[in-house]
Amino acid sequence: MTAKIALQGLAHEYVNPFTRERVLALDGLELDVADGEFLTVVGPSGCGKTTLLNILAGLVSPTRGAVLVDGRRVTGPGRDRGVVFQEFAILPWRTVERNIAHGLEIQGVPRAERAASVRRFVELIGLTGFEKKYPHELSGGMRQRVAVARTLAANPEVMLMDEPFASVDAQTRITLQEELNAIAQATRKTILFVTHNVEEAVFLGDRCCVLSRRPGRVKALVGVNIPRERRTWKLFTSDPSFGATRDHVLRLVRQEVSGEDGVP
Amino acid sequence: MTRQLVVTWIVLLAAVTAAWGLAAAMLPLPDYYLPPPTAVLAALGDLVAKGILPDYVAESVRRIVLAAVLGLVVGVPLGLILGMSRRVADFFYPLLNFFQSVSGVAWLPLMLVWFGFGERTILMAVNYTVLFPVIFNALLGVRSVPRLYVNALRTLGASPWRVARDVLVPGALPSIATGMRLGLAYGWRALIAAEMLVGANGLGFMIFNAQNFHLTARIMLGMGIIGVLWVALDYFLLRPLEEATVARWGLVQR
Numbered sequence: 001m002t003a004k005i006a007l008q009g010l011a012h013e014y015v016n017p018f019t020r021e022r023v024l025a026l027d028g029l030e031l032d033v034a035d036g037e038f039l040t041v042v043g044p045s046g047c048g049k050t051t052l053l054n055i056l057a058g059l060v061s062p063t064r065g066a067v068l069v070d071g072r073r074v075t076g077p078g079r080d081r082g083v084v085f086q087e088f089a090i091l092p093w094r095t096v097e098r099n100i101a102h103g104l105e106i107q108g109v110p111r112a113e114r115a116a117s118v119r120r121f122v123e124l125i126g127l128t129g130f131e132k133k134y135p136h137e138l139s140g141g142m143r144q145r146v147a148v149a150r151t152l153a154a155n156p157e158v159m160l161m162d163e164p165f166a167s168v169d170a171q172t173r174i175t176l177q178e179e180l181n182a183i184a185q186a187t188r189k190t191i192l193f194v195t196h197n198v199e200e201a202v203f204l205g206d207r208c209c210v211l212s213r214r215p216g217r218v219k220a221l222v223g224v225n226i227p228r229e230r231r232t233w234k235l236f237t238s239d240p241s242f243g244a245t246r247d248h249v250l251r252l253v254r255q256e257v258s259g260e261d262g263v264p
Numbered sequence: 265m266t267r268q269l270v271v272t273w274i275v276l277l278a279a280v281t282a283a284w285g286l287a288a289a290m291l292p293l294p295d296y297y298l299p300p301p302t303a304v305l306a307a308l309g310d311l312v313a314k315g316i317l318p319d320y321v322a323e324s325v326r327r328i329v330l331a332a333v334l335g336l337v338v339g340v341p342l343g344l345i346l347g348m349s350r351r352v353a354d355f356f357y358p359l360l361n362f363f364q365s366v367s368g369v370a371w372l373p374l375m376l377v378w379f380g381f382g383e384r385t386i387l388m389a390v391n392y393t394v395l396f397p398v399i400f401n402a403l404l405g406v407r408s409v410p411r412l413y414v415n416a417l418r419t420l421g422a423s424p425w426r427v428a429r430d431v432l433v434p435g436a437l438p439s440i441a442t443g444m445r446l447g448l449a450y451g452w453r454a455l456i457a458a459e460m461l462v463g464a465n466g467l468g469f470m471i472f473n474a475q476n477f478h479l480t481a482r483i484m485l486g487m488g489i490i491g492v493l494w495v496a497l498d499y500f501l502l503r504p505l506e507e508a509t510v511a512r513w514g515l516v517q518r
Contacts, residue, residue, distance in 0.1 A: 057419050079421030089416035093434045093513045102430070103420040134513055154420055 002071065003032035004190045005056070005158060010065035011215075012051055025051040027215035029065070036188045040201035042249065043211030043219075044257045049194045050086075052216065053162045056192065057083045069158060079107065082156030086163040088143040090135050096146050097122065097131040103154025121149040125179070141172035145179075152183065161193045165200070177203055178232055185228045198253060202246045203236055210249060213256040220252050296478040303481040304488070311482070316470075321489065324455060324466040327386065328497075331394040331451050332444070339395045339447070340440055343402025344433060353407055360400040368393035368454035372461055386458040386466075394451035401443025405436025441506045445498070452494055467493075 010029040015022055025048035033039045043049055054060040056067055058077040067074040069081065082103070090099045097118045104114045122128055125145040135143050144164055151159060165173045177200060184191055184204075195201050201208045205224050212219040226239055236242055281301050288300035295303070311317035346356050368389035379385040413431045422430065459468025471486035 057415075059415050059418065077415075077418040077421070079419075081419065083416070083419040085412060085416060087412055089412045091413060091416075091431065091434070093437075102417075106417075106420050106422050106426060136513065150420070 004035040004070065005033040006068040007031040008066045008068065010055065011063050012055060013063045024215040027217060029217055031209065031218055033190060033192060036190055038184050038191045038204060038206045039209055040205035041192065041194045041209045041211060042196065042198055042201040042253055043216060044213045044253060045196060047211045047213050048216035049211060050162055053160050053194050056160050057081055079154060080156055081158045081160055082151035082154055084147050084151050084161045084164045086166055088135065088147060090143060090146050090150060092135050095132050095134055096127060099146050100149045100153050102150055117153050121153045125149045141168040141176060144168055144176065157190065159189050159191045161191065163195050174233055180204065181228060181231045198250045199246055202242065202249055203231060208249055210252045219256065222249050296480045299481040299484065304485050307481040307485045320466050320470050324459065327390055327455055328448065328452055331390045332448055334391050335394045335398040335444060335447055339398030340402050343399040344406055344436060347403035347406025348428060348432065353403055356403065360396060360403065364396040364400050367450065369457045372458060376462065381462050385462050389458040390451050390455045393454035394447040397447040397450060398443045401439045402436060405439025406432050408439060409435030438510045441510055445502050456490060
């Protein structure tokens, strides 16, 4: 089986605009993501998680190495890779439904088809009745739902998510995580999800990729062997392998934060 | 405006007018120094009856409306285009900032030499004064659109043209509205000044000419009309325009 996404010897260096220092964010990162896999990426802050995602999105060109999607080299943004950003990146001057339809509009999908798709996704994210609202009339959690729906409606093959639930409250986050899990199960999309929250990474991922501290490399890949059907927080946390996996990943991340090496 | 605010203003205006009338009657000053409110009212009746005031108001309004149309049709698109590229915007920024600060009034002596003692100089001064803040703010508006929105649209597969249409132009609208309001406010002042200097009609000409004949009431009337016209223009045209778009999107907090 060939990988859906292949990262080959990825390295990225940039100049910090404030300190004018050269920063090596990623160095020699190798990673394969299978078709339909949900891969979560965790690591200490500043390890290049967001840089990695921006390179995958095609918004940043890597200094060295290559990103292949379906064997084709990524050279810029494309509709095959949808992105959900950490901040709410929906447009304030478009209503909920026009934001969700935006990707389809760009693809030239006829109006009637767009409307049908919008109805489906509005329902999926539970925002029925809010179609005509503007983003400033919605809560943070609702806005991020709209962003997720916009990306899903555009129907990309790969979804890239950059800490999408970091700025919503704890209750909403739990709901959104469970919803995303259901969506992943239903759509079988390849998803790469960056987070600094270890529990979230274990809850959502088929595999969890731990990055080393800067410059980021793959430190470990941890499989989560709990079926998607059992992934609601209630069932999931009562599964004995959840705690063990979480503690294992947490230990790996802590080693990178504290700089200890080789501690089992 | 709330009803309460309107009432407050009416009471305040009445009080000031009464105090003014009292001062004019009591103080040992000649009438041309401080004419009473009744004299100003009489001047209004007189000038309307003669048809002079409607004519002059129409002339001044025609000139500012022309400048507004020019600002919308030329200034806004020009500013938007200049703002699209960071490098072009950085180059033009100091230039636009410079010309925005050198008001059309400061240009009048030079314009008199170039364009002569008449209508052409007035129009040049006013259009110039309106245009630069409009261009400048449209450029700033484009530059101030969060990069995040641009990136989000690019990842949806949008072309640069599409990004400009769906993100940069609507994102620049608050700044464009500010630019239009500022430009027209500056332009209105420049218009009065230009009319005073080289006009053969218009409100500026009216108040400046009245001074030659010691028609102080006419000067005060002209000043009042200049202010009232601006407040009306701003309240009935510029603000509703802003509210129809920008405020509804939650981009401006009121």
